Amino acid sequence: MQNSWYDNQSHLDEAIDRAVEVGLSARTQKLLDAAESQHTVEAYSRYWELFRSFCENYGGRGLDGVRRKGLSALPASSDTVAEFVGYLAHRGYKPKTIRVALATVRRRHRVDGRPVPDCTQANAAVRGYEQVLLEQGWRPKQSAPARTSDLEKVVHTCDLGGPAGLRNRAMWLLGYAVAARRRVYVNLNVTDIRHDDRGQLLRVLIWRDKGKQNRKPPVGHWGRVRKGRCRDPLCPVCAVMDWIDYLAELGVRDGPLFRPVDKGGNVGGVRPIAGGGDARLAPSGVNRIFRACVAEAGLPPDITPHSLRAGFATEGYELGADGLALRRHGGWSDDSTAFNQYVRGVDDERHSPLHVVAENRRKGR
Structure with missing residues (x-):
């Protein structure tokens, strides 16, 4: 009886090993893909392929000190991800695009059950790249609020x-x-x-x-x-x-x-x-x-x-609509930083300290 149990357990272990080796079935992968919008899936696929190609063709010194061509994409080291930022910046990608590419790399590691690389250096490199562009006169594009x-x-x-x-x-x-x-x-x-x-x-x-x-x-x-x-x-x-x-x-x-x-x-x-x-x-x-x-x-x-969404928040707040009601109607979380960006300009203008200075000058004339 004991040998029979061990035999069955052995068969079970082999079946599990085979399942792990096979990976996800096509039908399960289809459900996972459906969890994201088509646009998001296409973006993830595009930026992951860009990262994988970069790692395959990059020539440099590895963590062990040996100089070779090719870096590990999965798992990737923090240095590899930071070098990826430098590569994209050199090719003229905008900071927003680079951040999406970094998010893609982190997501792929999570999906594959790998340790997510530390992106502290990579994020600092993006900020430095932004500073260089700003000094050159570049400004990030934003959708204007539609009124x-x-x-x-x-x-x-x-x-x-x-x-x-x-x-x-x-x-x-x-x-x-x-x-x-x-x-x-x-x-x-x-x-x-x-x-x-x-x-x-x-x-x-x-x-x-x-x-x-x-x-x-x-x-x-x-x-x-x-x-x-x-x-x-x-x-x-x-x-x-x-x-x-x-x-x-x-x-x-x-x-x-x-x-x-x-x-x-x-x-x-x-x-x-x-x-x-x-x-x-x-x-x-x-x-x-x-x-x-x-x-x-x-x-x-x-x-x-996106201007319609921005305009709903901005114009509604300008006209005195309750900020919490605007958030909940438009699907923002109660503490949404994105919503705050829309209305911060309204508050900055409404409560500008320069209004006090200007009013004081008008009274003195």
């Missing part, structure tokens, strides 16, 4: 007699109203828009927003409602319902909310569109739509899809 005055210019250019104009108006106004990230436009379905019985309010169900959270921001009319609509041209409820009604006329009552529209007015998923493509917008498609709208409306090029 309601910008929304008016965009809406004015939308041809509401066709699907592209109806869709674009709905994207801009809803994006501002729910502080949308780009993935929101991609992921939203028609059935994620819930309308109350009185026609006064939309409840937008946003699934798997950043941080893997779900949220349901309420969106109300911006004007007085009569027969389910109001006359405010910037009303997000009316814009979204007009687009949903148009889709319903085409027989679309579920599936992607925002879809590609070709120059012939064909809507993706309803009839073939020029160039083919999916019924659901891709992140790159969202960018193209926004760039086209920005150019047509004559807005500055630093207005991007």
